[in-house]
Amino acid sequence: MIHLIRKIQIQITPTNTSNTINLINYNCRQLQQQKVNQNIIRNNNNNNINNFIIRGSQGNHSLYHSYSTSNKSIKTDNNNNNNSSYFKSLKNLYKNIIGDQEMDTTTTTTATTSTPEVDAMKVENENNNNNGTESTIVSIKENTTTIQYNSKNEVFYNPVQEFNRDLSIMMIKLFIEQRNKELADKKKPPKKIRILEALSATGLRSIRYAKEIEGVEQILSNDIEEAAVKSIEKNRDLNGVDANLLVPNLGDATMVMYQHRDPLKQFDVIDVDPYGAPSNFLDGAVQAVAEGGLLCVTATDSAVLCGNHPEACYHKYSSVPLKGDFCHEMGIRILLHTIETHANRYKRHIVPVLSLSIDFYIRVFVRVYTSALECKRSFSKLANIYSCVGCGSYNIAPLGIIEEEGRSIKYKLPILSKFVDSTNCKYCTKLLQVAGPFWNRPIHDKEVCKAGLKHIEDHPNAFNTCKRMFGVLTSAYEELADVPFYFRSDHFTSVLHTSTPPVATIRSALLNAGYKVSSSHVQAVIKTNAPFDFMWDIWRTYAKTNPPKNTSPTSPAHFILSKEPTHKIDFTMHPQAHGETPSVPKYLPNPKENWGPGSRAGKKSAESHEMVTIAQKRKMNQGKYTKDKKSRKDFSHVQCPSMVNKGECTKGGNCRYSHKTKEELEKENTATELNQTEQENKV
Ligand SMILES: [Zn+2]
Ligand SMILES: [Zn+2]
Numbered sequence: 001m002i003h004l005i006r007k008i009q010i011q012i013t014p015t016n017t018s019n020t021i022n023l024i025n026y027n028c029r030q031l032q033q034q035k036v037n038q039n040i041i042r043n044n045n046n047n048n049i050n051n052f053i054i055r056g057s058q059g060n061h062s063l064y065h066s067y068s069t070s071n072k073s074i075k076t077d078n079n080n081n082n083n084s085s086y087f088k089s090l091k092n093l094y095k096n097i098i099g100d101q102e103m104d105t106t107t108t109t110t111a112t113t114s115t116p117e118v119d120a121m122k123v124e125n126e127n128n129n130n131n132g133t134e135s136t137i138v139s140i141k142e143n144t145t146t147i148q149y150n151s152k153n154e155v156f157y158n159p160v161q162e163f164n165r166d167l168s169i170m171m172i173k174l175f176i177e178q179r180n181k182e183l184a185d186k187k188k189p190p191k192k193i194r195i196l197e198a199l200s201a202t203g204l205r206s207i208r209y210a211k212e213i214e215g216v217e218q219i220l221s222n223d224i225e226e227a228a229v230k231s232i233e234k235n236r237d238l239n240g241v242d243a244n245l246l247v248p249n250l251g252d253a254t255m256v257m258y259q260h261r262d263p264l265k266q267f268d269v270i271d272v273d274p275y276g277a278p279s280n281f282l283d284g285a286v287q288a289v290a291e292g293g294l295l296c297v298t299a300t301d302s303a304v305l306c307g308n309h310p311e312a313c314y315h316k317y318s319s320v321p322l323k324g325d326f327c328h329e330m331g332i333r334i335l336l337h338t339i340e341t342h343a344n345r346y347k348r349h350i351v352p353v354l355s356l357s358i359d360f361y362i363r364v365f366v367r368v369y370t371s372a373l374e375c376k377r378s379f380s381k382l383a384n385i386y387s388c389v390g391c392g393s394y395n396i397a398p399l400g401i402i403e404e405e406g407r408s409i410k411y412k413l414p415i416l417s418k419f420v421d422s423t424n425c426k427y428c429t430k431l432l433q434v435a436g437p438f439w440n441r442p443i444h445d446k447e448v449c450k451a452g453l454k455h456i457e458d459h460p461n462a463f464n465t466c467k468r469m470f471g472v473l474t475s476a477y478e479e480l481a482d483v484p485f486y487f488r489s490d491h492f493t494s495v496l497h498t499s500t501p502p503v504a505t506i507r508s509a510l511l512n513a514g515y516k517v518s519s520s521h522v523q524a525v526i527k528t529n530a531p532f533d534f535m536w537d538i539w540r541t542y543a544k545t546n547p548p549k550n551t552s553p554t555s556p557a558h559f560i561l562s563k564e565p566t567h568k569i570d571f572t573m574h575p576q577a578h579g580e581t582p583s584v585p586k587y588l589p590n591p592k593e594n595w596g597p598g599s600r601a602g603k604k605s606a607e608s609h610e611m612v613t614i615a616q617k618r619k620m621n622q623g624k625y626t627k628d629k630k631s632r633k634d635f636s637h638v639q640c641p642s643m644v645n646k647g648e649c650t651k652g653g654n655c656r657y658s659h660k661t662k663e664e665l666e667k668e669n670t671a672t673e674l675n676q677t678e679q680e681n682k683v
Contacts, residue, residue, distance in 0.1 A: 140204070143464060144211045147204045147235045164273070164363055165205050166463035167472075168296055169212050171354060171365050172269055174451050175294045176215045179268075182292070192217035193268035196260070196288065198253035198281060199223060203232030203246075205271070210241045212462075220267070222249040222256050257284030266290040273298040279316045279338060286343040289368045294353070297339065300361040305331030310435075322387055322435035326485040328357035328522045329443075330385075333484060335362055336439035337382055349374040354452075355443035356472060357522045364443075376411065377402060383440035385485075386420045390430025390556035391495045393532045395420045396484065399437055427536055428495075428556030442481040449477035471586040475521040478580055486520050486527035492539045496557045497548035497659040504577040509538045511574040513567065519579060524587060537565035549661060552648040639665060 139148045142162055172195070180190040194217050197206045206221035221232050232248040249256065253272075260266055270289045272281045278297050289295050299305060304312045307323035307330065314320050318341065319334045321327065332355045340350050350366040379400030387394040397419035403410040423432060452473045456466050463469065493500040506526060510517045515530040528535075543561055551557040640657035642649040649655050658665055 140202075142204060143208060145204060145207045145235075145239055147202050147207065147231075148238065149202050149231050149235075160359065161273075161361075163358060163465045163468060164298065164361070165208055166465045167356075167363070167469055168205070168271065168365075169208060170452060170455055170463070170469065171296065171448075172209065172213055172294065174448055174455065175269065175353075175365075175367075176213070177451070178448070179292065180215075190215070191268075194290075195219045195269040195271065196256070196267040197221050197271045197273075198257065198285070199272065199274050200232055200248075201228055203228070203235050203248065205273070206232065206246055207235055207239050207241055210236075210246045211239065216245065218244070219246045220249050220256070221246055222251055222253055224250070224252055226250060253281055254284045257281070257288035260288040263291070267293065269294045269296065271296040275300060277301045277304065277316045278335075282339055282342040283345075286339065286348055286368060287346055291368075291370055293368055295339065295350070295366050295368055296363070297335065297366075298361055298363050299331075299335055302328070302331055302357070302360055302362055305334055305362060307331075319437055320435045322385060322433070324387070324392060325488050325491050325525070328362075329485055329520060330435075330438060331362050332357055332364065332443055333438035333440070335364055336366065336443065337437055339364070339366060340378060340381070340439060343368055344375045344378050346370075347372045347375055349378060351445070352439070352441075352443045353445045353448050354473075354476060356476065358472070376409075379411075381439065381441045382437040383484075384434055384436035385438070386432045386434050388425035388428060388430050388432055388556075390425055391428040391560060392487070392491060393425055393427050393536075394485075396440065398440060425556075427532065428559045430556060438484070440484060444476045444479065444481070446477060446481065449473050453477065467585070468588040471584060471588055472521050474581055474584045475519055475586045478518050479520055480516055480518045480527050480529060483516075483518075483527050483529050486522075486525040488523075488525050492535065494659075496539055496543060496561065497551060497555075498539070498543050498546050499660060501542055501546075504573065505571055506538060507579075508574040508577045509541075509569050509571050510534075511576055512570040512572060517576075519586070521586070534567055536560055536563075537567040538569050540565040541569040542571075548659070550643060550648055552650070555648075 137148050192215050200221040200223045206219050223229050229248045229250045236246045268290045270285050272278050278299050306327035307321035310320050317334050317338045322330050348370050353365040355364040380398050380402045383396050383398045385394050385396050397414050401412040401414050456470050489503045490500045507517045510528050510530050517528045640649050640659050
């Protein structure tokens with residue numbers, strides 16, 4: 001449908017009156033689309049796009065600039081400004097947008113009224129905005145779908161979430177397949193599904209669902225903003241999607257879900273993808289999803305779920321998070337806990353299919369079933385964690401215990417001493433913190449992960465993010481199902497102030513002793529079913545040949561290392577030491593630069609019209625963030641001054657300096673550099 005895009009318009013509105021253009025004042029929402037636009041221009045250079053307009057104003061003057069792709073010239077309506085820094089900035093911007101193409105910068109003086117491009121733009125303004133204020137149409141192409149939206153309407157589009165949309169399309173396809181199989185087992189014919197997208201914004205996701213998923217009866221594409229609903233309708237028609245297949249709906253998402261609680265009206269798939277916390281929508285969602293239906297939930301407030309604001313996490317998710325190595329998995333498990341407790345109120349329960357922490361957000365896919373008996377088991381599926389503030393060792397205690405003997409089922413409270421040895425840490429004597437509750441059952445369905453991997457292998461070009469999807473699904477598939485949480489390999493060594501052995505060495509020690517090890521889809525870590533008794537013995541043994549220097553007699557390191565290991569640790573390299581599929585790249589970065597959650601859609605103020613990129617925010621903050629980051633990074637490779645001077649440091653694992661020796665640091669820095677070069681070569 002790309003032939004419908006006639007032009008790309010970039011609006012630039014400097015707010016200062018001087019000739020110097022402050023890049024920060026550009027309308028950044030459009031600038032964020034630069035790369036997308038660049039591709040559209042490149043792909044259609046000789047076909048459909050004839051020109052695009054950059055419009056700017058300086059003081060009382062309004063300047064129009066148009067770029068013609070046919071003769072590659074820039075026109076401006078004010079010749080006097082051609083050599084101004086404003087014009088120079090613009091030329092650079094053009095180059096940025098057009099890419100490395102040769103650009104003829106001939107300028108022509110034209111009166112505003114006689115520039116056809118400007119006229120065209122004015123017509124669009126009139127069409128799109130009755131009160132006559134400026135508006136700009138932005139076109140975006142993602143996979144099969146092109147959407148246009150009006151920047152002034154503040155309809156929200158986030159290109160970074162393409163992975164989320166790709167993944168969701170595949171998950172819904174797999175759900176349809178699986179459910180049709182389940183129906184066939186019951187000797188029933190396959191059924192087409194009904195989807196609700198509760199918060200549709202531009203409608204891009206719904207339109208992609210309509211175009212890319214087979215076996216869909218209807219998609220209800222809901223938004224609370226009238227402008228969004230109009231945009232969904234327009235984009236649906238633009239993409240040639242049947243009006244009966246995709247039905248735009250103006251409404252409060254919660255009300256729409258409450259109106260579909262009747263089993264005859266329920267949706268087979270409900271997608272809740274809000275800006276921020278999904279908690280407001282869960283009560284409606286767990287009721288409006290059909291029996292065995294698929295609930296897809298996004299939470300973009302990972303900072304809250306991952307422990308930065310425990311009080312906010314409690315009032316939103318009814319659970320207290322724990323900061324630390326595994327905070328992202330904790331966030332996933334808290335979200336699952338919240339969905340489960342909402343479902344339980346209506347005699348329903350969840351079965352997680354795939355639960356991921358990606359970039360800045362958490363995305364879970366769960367199936368929802370009705371069963372009063374399963375609801376009684378719910379409290380045994382949830383647990384609290386008791387975690388040591390000194391060394392990070394932890395115990396997990398369920399909220400409830402189920403004892404089954406023959407036909408009798410007893411529901412009991414846990415006896416804490418069965419799960420936690422004392423209120424102080426058994427290993428380092430420091431105090432324990434309690435957090436939770438969280439979901440303490442598997443977070444992925446392995447069979448679905450496997451089916452997903454096969455789907456990508458069969459359709460390697462179906463999505464732009466196939467490679468990343470394959471990596472994430474592979475690591476989710478390999479994750480140990482019955483082990484919540486994980487550690488980074490440097491966790492134990494930062495507690496003990498020893499050097500860090502290679503991950504393969506630690507994995508070998510665990511595998512040689514018969515324990516299971518995996519990584520996590522979140523990052524390269526160690527997830528194992530080995531108890532802490534054994535874990536600490538690995539490091540006690542390792543520390544015998546790599547002893548830490550000058551540990552304070554009150555430090556966790558001192559207490560842990562003062563005990564002799566009771567297990568024999570075998571560091572011989574194990575064949576599985578590098579994982580099951582070392583050749584599959586698993587932790588691919590987000591392809592877009594400076595990705596982030598973007599800004600919330602809304603009609604708040606003129607300020608909110610400007611979506612500022614993270615890079616620009618950094619500029620505005622005068623490099624505050626980069627400086628901070630740099631200095632932190634530097635300190636982690638600098639020997640701790642109090643260790644050097646006094647031979648001890650009271651900050652222990654929380655110290656921002658390194659507690660390693662000079663030699664170790666040098667060795668490590670060279671290793672890191674080598675590693676980076678290796679990574680770069682791979683990419
Ligand atoms: Zn401890
Ligand atoms: Zn220190």
